[in-house]
Amino acid sequence: MDNLNTGRAGNDVGGGTDFFGTGNPSDLAKTYGTPLYVYSEVILRQRCRELTRLVTYGKFKVNYSAKANTNLSLLRIIREEGLLVDAMSPGEIFIELKAGFRPEEILFISNNVSAEEMRYAVKTGVTVSVDSVSQLEQFGKMFRGSKVAIRINPGVGAGHHEKVITGGKNTKFGVDPVYLDEVQRTLSQYNLHLAGINQHIGSLFMTPETYLEAAGLLLDIADHFPDLDFVDFGGGFGIPYHKQDGEVRLDLKDLGNRLQRLIDERIVASGKHLTVKVEPGRYTVAECGILLGRVHSVKMNGGKKYIGTDIGFNVLARPVLYDAYHEIEVYGVENRIDSKREPVTVVGNICETGDVLAKDRILPEVMEGDVLGILDAGAYGMVMSSNYNCRLRPAEVLINREGKPVLIRRHDTLEDLVRHFDDLES
Numbered sequence: 001m002d003n004l005n006t007g008r009a010g011n012d013v014g015g016g017t018d019f020f021g022t023g024n025p026s027d028l029a030k031t032y033g034t035p036l037y038v039y040s041e042v043i044l045r046q047r048c049r050e051l052t053r054l055v056t057y058g059k060f061k062v063n064y065s066a067k068a069n070t071n072l073s074l075l076r077i078i079r080e081e082g083l084l085v086d087a088m089s090p091g092e093i094f095i096e097l098k099a100g101f102r103p104e105e106i107l108f109i110s111n112n113v114s115a116e117e118m119r120y121a122v123k124t125g126v127t128v129s130v131d132s133v134s135q136l137e138q139f140g141k142m143f144r145g146s147k148v149a150i151r152i153n154p155g156v157g158a159g160h161h162e163k164v165i166t167g168g169k170n171t172k173f174g175v176d177p178v179y180l181d182e183v184q185r186t187l188s189q190y191n192l193h194l195a196g197i198n199q200h201i202g203s204l205f206m207t208p209e210t211y212l213e214a215a216g217l218l219l220d221i222a223d224h225f226p227d228l229d230f231v232d233f234g235g236g237f238g239i240p241y242h243k244q245d246g247e248v249r250l251d252l253k254d255l256g257n258r259l260q261r262l263i264d265e266r267i268v269a270s271g272k273h274l275t276v277k278v279e280p281g282r283y284t285v286a287e288c289g290i291l292l293g294r295v296h297s298v299k300m301n302g303g304k305k306y307i308g309t310d311i312g313f314n315v316l317a318r319p320v321l322y323d324a325y326h327e328i329e330v331y332g333v334e335n336r337i338d339s340k341r342e343p344v345t346v347v348g349n350i351c352e353t354g355d356v357l358a359k360d361r362i363l364p365e366v367m368e369g370d371v372l373g374i375l376d377a378g379a380y381g382m383v384m385s386s387n388y389n390c391r392l393r394p395a396e397v398l399i400n401r402e403g404k405p406v407l408i409r410r411h412d413t414l415e416d417l418v419r420h421f422d423d424l425e426s
């Protein structure tokens with residue numbers, strides 16, 4: 001019974017980790033309510049260590065891209081593991097400081113930000129990376145003589161969906177290298193020190209070729225700026241969302257070896273002292289998270305079987321946003337010995353036709369009251385949740401290293417829904 005209760009989450013995801021520790025999904029769902037994000041501290045630390053050991057180069061740093069998951073407790077663990085951090089907004093800077101990161105450990109990768117947002121970062125002591133010559137100019141006017149980083153668009157992209165490819169001709173991101181002369185001119189006009197150049201070509205690559213190609217291109221650009229402190233090759237490291245179909249993992253060892261070779265040839269051999277950074281978000285946190293939800297209704301409609309759950313797209317937006325695939329486990333099948341497998345469509349409780357979590361998915365027979373586990377939900381899950389339909393955002397629980405569940409964020413209350421109106425009514 002324990003076996004059934006922990007399902008695959010109990011082994012493959014964490015490489016032998018008992019995901020739910022001393023508890024089981026049904027008990028967690030009962031204790032904390034559903035929907036509920038559950039994280040494994042053991043798996044999170046494991047992923048952090050894989051990343052910090054990616055290469056042997058002494059001046060190598062992993063910047064966790066915090067937009068994937070900004071839970072304070074997870075940020076603290078990631079910091080303990082020696083990662084630095086990226087921020088996409090003043091809000092992320094704020095929460096990262098709360099988690100204990102020092103300003104110099106934070107890189108603000110800005111995109112179309114206001115003067116106030118730049119000022120907040122600079123005042124805090126955080127390095128800003130600008131995303132256009134236009135913003136470089138604004139930065140220079142405000143902070144003449146200071147340091148800045150620039151996001152480059154290397155002209156190649158990668159990713160699992162058009163919406164997440166962030167390098168190449170068809171995206172809003174980065175400075176096109178054809179404008180490097182303008183960059184140079186603007187830097188000297190405002191006496192700015194270019195501390196680093198960074199890029200991020202897209203999200204979720206499973207083979208390293210494009211990433212390495214782009215890294216080489218960034219190093220070509222680095223050659224134009226002899227006083228750089230760092231180059232940052234970006235994130236996008238993929239995780240296998242189709243484990244049940246035997247999807248193979250990104251070969252991190254191969255990526256690391258080839259990256260190390262590139263560093264040796266292009267940085268060490270030329271006597272440079274550049275810090276090399278990478279910015280993985282998803283790889284750090286995706287697999288340490290499972291989203292639990294409860295089945296409230298099972299029905300036939302137009303010849304299709306619908307499994308109605310409390311996991312609306314306000315809780316997990318990825319399927320609706322990107323047609324993303326998440327494997328699903330059914331907890332509660334222990335009394336159904338001969339449970340048959342059948343295609344079902346798993347939906348949420350939001351009043352929108354598009355509120356579909358999984359279409360025509362083959363699952364063991366599901367019944368009202370069962371708990372479902374949505375796997376690999378640690379990245380871009382909770383952070384994208386909303387109060388749409390005035391639904392309450394879920395709680396988050398960490399299974400700590402002792403295997404014990406700890407509440408690391410409470411769920412919303414009904415009062416939270418009116419909090420922002422409080423001061424307006426008298």
Ligand SMILES: *Cc1c(COP(=O)(O)O)cnc(C)c1O
Pocket residue numbers: 065067068086109199200202203204234235236237279280281282283
């Ligand atoms: C989102 C983002 C990342 C992280 O992407 P992942 O696919 O989660 O690794 C890294 N860098 C930048 C600039 C980003 O916007």
